[in-house]
Amino acid sequence: LAESVDVMHGHEHVGAGDRLPHGGRLREAARRYGIPLDAWLDLSTGINPRPWLVPAIPVSAWARLPEDEDGLIDAARAYYEAPHVLPVTGSQAAIQALPPLRTPCRVGIITPGYAEHARAWQRAGHEVAAVPVASLGEAARQVDVLVVIHPNNPTGDRFAVETLLDWHAGLAARKGWLVVDEAFMDPTPADSLAAYCARPGLIVLRSLGKFFGLAGARVGFVLAESALLERLAEALGLWPLPGPSRAVAAEALADARWQSATRTALPEASARLAQFLSAHGLAPAGGCALFQWVVTPEAPAIHEALARQGILTRLFHDPVSLRFGLPGTEQDWARVQATITGSCKEASPA
Numbered sequence: 001l002a003e004s005v006d007v008m009h010g011h012e013h014v015g016a017g018d019r020l021p022h023g024g025r026l027r028e029a030a031r032r033y034g035i036p037l038d039a040w041l042d043l044s045t046g047i048n049p050r051p052w053l054v055p056a057i058p059v060s061a062w063a064r065l066p067e068d069e070d071g072l073i074d075a076a077r078a079y080y081e082a083p084h085v086l087p088v089t090g091s092q093a094a095i096q097a098l099p100p101l102r103t104p105c106r107v108g109i110i111t112p113g114y115a116e117h118a119r120a121w122q123r124a125g126h127e128v129a130a131v132p133v134a135s136l137g138e139a140a141r142q143v144d145v146l147v148v149i150h151p152n153n154p155t156g157d158r159f160a161v162e163t164l165l166d167w168h169a170g171l172a173a174r175k176g177w178l179v180v181d182e183a184f185m186d187p188t189p190a191d192s193l194a195a196y197c198a199r200p201g202l203i204v205l206r207s208l209g210k211f212f213g214l215a216g217a218r219v220g221f222v223l224a225e226s227a228l229l230e231r232l233a234e235a236l237g238l239w240p241l242p243g244p245s246r247a248v249a250a251e252a253l254a255d256a257r258w259q260s261a262t263r264t265a266l267p268e269a270s271a272r273l274a275q276f277l278s279a280h281g282l283a284p285a286g287g288c289a290l291f292q293w294v295v296t297p298e299a300p301a302i303h304e305a306l307a308r309q310g311i312l313t314r315l316f317h318d319p320v321s322l323r324f325g326l327p328g329t330e331q332d333w334a335r336v337q338a339t340i341t342g343s344c345k346e347a348s349p350a
């Protein structure tokens with residue numbers, strides 16, 4: 001196993017206060033580069049740029065207290081094909097609420113990956129090891145909790161359902177947990193562990209922020225055995241999700257026609273992006289239907305050159321790399337293509 005990492009010092013770019021950096025911080029970019037907010041093209045996240053379009057929200061959703069029986073749970077059970085689901089305010093809420101449910105233990109977490117997992121487990125006093133993909137199987141036999149992001153962000157690594165279930169079986173036999181963060185799983189539901197979530201020690205996290213493009217609604221779900229969901233619900237308190245978010249999520253989860261069209265459109269857009277990047281010497285090292293990941297020593301220079309022209313990408317330092325989200329409109333594509341063509345010349349003159 002890799003050595004334990006101190007999340008705060010293991011990352012070079014720590015955000016405001018002691019917050020970790022994230023994509024999507026357009027206002028900060030606008031300030032830093034002196035470019036007005038509405039002139040930016042934000043490719044810094046893995047959020048679908050063509051979100052599910054929110055209809056008028058019934059006044060009752062604003063005016064009444066949320067009720068468990070409003071249809072959201074049934075819609076989520078049907079969409080995820082999972083027996084037990086708990087709505088949470090974004091999967092981030094679950095990432096933060098899970099670690100305190102266990103007494104201090106050994107936790108292995110996929111690296112590189114969405115850094116909030118390591119931070120949350122470390123904060124709750126657990127011994128955290130950053131585990132490269134190749135060592136996850138070994139880690140599954142040694143730790144008490146294994147956290148996998150599937151598909152991984154930003155590397156795009158994927159795992160066979162059988163492999164994950166095998167890791168889970170070993171962990172569960174020792175009363176351990178396998179936590180699978182499936183924030184980017186919606187385009188490929190066949191790879192999800194959702195259907196197995198009644199098995200003790202298996203915890204699946206889902207999000208409406210990525211595929212549905214509803215990051216601002218702050219809706220996510222935890223799929224796990226009922227006993228664990230009850231403990232989590234207790235920890236999160238009464239009415240974790242606002243009525244309007246519940247109403248929007250229930251409709252989005254039920255919109256099979258939009259989902260099916262989007263399941264086709266996103267991989268096509270992502271392949272188009274990969275192809276374009278490759279043609280400009282930026283062949284992605286990984287990615288999924290919602291982003292492409294490019295590992296290159298030129299990443300900081302390219303990030304800077306694009307930002308100076310109002311295109312925000314996500315820069316990582318370990319390894320030095322860039323994540324590109326999808327452009328939304330043809331106009332956005334044209335702008336990205338023109339700017340990258342120019343910036344590549346600028347960043348690495350022939």
Ligand SMILES: Cc1ncc(COP(=O)(O)O)c(C=O)c1O
Binds near residue numbers: 181207209
């Ligand atoms: C892998 C992964 N999991 C979870 C989250 C949290 O998303 P949300 O709280 O919007 O569901 C993110 C956000 O970037 C992410 O990248």
